[in-house]
Amino acid sequence: MASALINVPKKAKRGDVIEIKALTSHIMETGYRRTAAGDLVPRDIITSFACRYNGREVFRADFFPAIAANPYLSFFTVAQESGKFEFEWIGDKGFAETASASITVECAGRTFACRRPTCRRPACRRRDSGKRAPLRL
Amino acid sequence: MRQKLKTTRRTFLHLAGGATLAGAIPIVTVRPANATPAMLAAAIRNVVGEAPIHTGKVKLDIPPLVENGNTVPMTVSVESPMTADDHVKSIHVFNEKNPQPNIGNFYIGPWAGRAQVSTRIRLADSQKVVAIAHLSDGSFWSASADVVVTLAACTEEAS
Secondary structure, rough: OOOOEEEEOOOEEOOOEEEEEEEEEEOOOOEEEEEEOOOOOOEEEEEEEEEEEEEEEEEEEOOOOOOOOEEEEEEEEEEEOOOEEEEEEEEHHHOEEEEEEEEEEEEEOOOOOOOOOOOOOOHHHHHHHHHOOOOOO | HHHHHHHHHHHHHHHHHHHHHHHHHOOOOOOOOOOOHHHHHHHHHHHHHHOOOEOEEEEEEOOOEEEEEEOEEEEEEEEEOOOOOOOOOEEEEEOOOOOOOOEEEEEEOOOHHEEEEEEOOOOOOOEEEEEEEOOOOOOOEEEEEEEEEEEEOOOOOOO
């Protein structure tokens, strides 16, 4: 059951601070509730969340029963290079859920030349071969 | 600065003192006892250790009055340039009266660009919520907010 919803900007300029939102469907049973018969409902929560950006961990969270059902998270990271964000939720009773999203990172400043001659990013290459954008002085 | 430190220590002693009192009264309940200010202080000490906690830098955004404690939006942001030398390492959120004092721990770094985390939490009662940020220089900064909850979480019967 694909129950994770994630929101990562499709495109960003290098160096931009981007917001990442992640939501997953989970009951987050606290372990403190009782049924009408008086039995304690066993705890069933997500205990940890991690986000990796091209393999490198950029955000990690430990959850406790005080996190609401269907845990939602929003956090930030700096767009550095095109690639993939991978998300992982781990919880009680062997709960594991993963999701991923890709991002395209362009050189900063589309309207004037990127000053890095070695830049091989699609956006910069296109500009070099075609009509060159005027340099801003 | 010195003044600030003093206040923090006093607040902490206050909490600890209150805790001893609360501990002395035998509590016989069917439900697990809720976290007490002592548990809150203990949970905070667990993360912070002996380091002093300063007030400031941290902003805890949470509605002062919520109708439903089952899902309360919360945002913690920390004033920080988020450079390699000066950044926020982690943000910890605690509560006073839920069955457990911890809410969540969030680990970030200079690559985050902005020290801000949002999530949705549960509150079992009207209480104080505390956010603590651990900075790269080893200092701890905190902010707290009081929330009034009309419908509590956790206590209802499971269907």
